[in-house]
Amino acid sequence: MIATPYRFGISEFTTQPWSFDEDVERYARLGVDTIEVVEAKLDPDRFAEQMQSIGKAGLAISGVQPSVRTFFSSRMKPDPQGLNDRITALRGSIERLSRYAPGVPFITNTGAHPTGDMADAMRVVGDKLGELAKVAADNGVLLALEPLNPSSVNIESAIWTIDQALEVIDRSGSETVGLCLDYWNIWQNADVAAQIARAGSRIFTVQASDWRTPHSFADRIVPGVGDLPLAELIRATRKTGYDLPYVVEVFSDNVPDSIYDLDLEQVVSDCKQGFAAAWAASET
Template sequence: MADGAFVFGISEFTTQPWSFDEDVAHYAAGGVDAIEVVEAKLDDARLADQMASIAAAGLTISGVQPRVRTFFSSRMMPDPPALQDRVAALRGTIERLAKYAPGVPFITNTGAHPKGDMADAMRVVAQELGELGRVAADHGVLLALEPLNPTSVNVESAIWTIGQALDVIADSGSDAVGLCLDYWNIWQNDDVEGAIARAGDRIFTVQASDWRRPRSFADRIVPGDGSIPLAALLAATRRTGYDRPYVVEIFSIDVDDSLYATDLDAVIARSRAGLAQAWAAAA
């Protein structure tokens, strides 16, 4: 990362209406540095060519969002229902995509425990991450556990704070397991800047968007357009020495003013401008 600059990434969730090929073309044309790959957008019959197209377009890979990325079922990913089938799917994703994304974090979260048992969820996920951490290390990639916002508890996640995620990461016993730090999810944590400091070099990827009072389960807005103190969070993250991409991840579903129905190139440009403004303020 050059002095005064940041590596700007876009998650393919941000441009959900586009295909993978459209994402790569538009991101390259829009000056995006890195792509967060969403496995569900990949075509198995063209996988090698699609992954090769990323570097050919001048992009790097910031992270991978597996097709099945939660250990327990969730509202967004209810199937397969069985824990071991979900673990097997995540392992298959690592084995299939790692060679195209060396050193890259594969993002996961707990899912929602069927009985709302947070303690059991944390125990099970730590154990499974320990096993998958060995698989990831053998394949030269990482795993990044993401705590979600309290709006998602017992719907998408069993954990909602950085501290809870760090406990699971520590209990996994794997150096290949770290944190996915999504500002939308954690900005309301108590002493969030202190928690980011404690995470330190276990932060494997950072995601950004902005907050308005949600009108659906998936209602995020462009960085700089909402309530999140992005400059303070960026400053805290920079103090840890984090030097990977900052990835804009926006979901905009079941709302009347969905960003998915607008000019997505403009969403990307506005997102870069909003992050750049917060980055400058963080300095």
């Protein structure tokens, strides 16, 4: 196998129909370097064994998607409803899984503010991230806030730009809190390369996929087959000195030609090839 100058990862959301155990075995066999763990795929009775199986398979962990990852309720995870209950659940995920993923970012986003009050959402989430950062630091992990695409505003998120996310991160007052940079979500931000540059060392994890005009808020495609300027975004990210994994995260829910209906081993291989081509193009 030819070594690449980056570490390539797959989010378990990309292979939603597979079980956690299938993800680990198949990612390793297909030459994936890292896995973005989706807690909802873990068996509550076997999670310790399953988390330990990752390293045994030769994979590293790039990030953790907690079962409850938004501060306010969201369409993907509407319950529990209360802010404090959601924070308690997120704290529980950190305390439960951090020992198996030291130094890894736990990915969060704001959720949808119940009245659509963006200013209040940014204030509340910034403050609560600051409190939760102490828990993360005590457990040896990080928190990564993800701004989502405008198609998710008031559904999954109250923020949609890198600069908005950085404002919330700054409000947290903690170096333990950084950015989850998902290209699908931010590629249409104004002056996106400059925003990536401002994020700099606060980028804790990067996610990639590709764009077509979506049929739903969760309609993404394999890197290299859509309209997203992936090479330009990778180039801007590399200029910041980012040297952590690049993770392909594809959602394909409620669409007529879902990748979840395809040969997922081929999908993973196509993701590897598409990202490799974009990386090569980023060097020109």
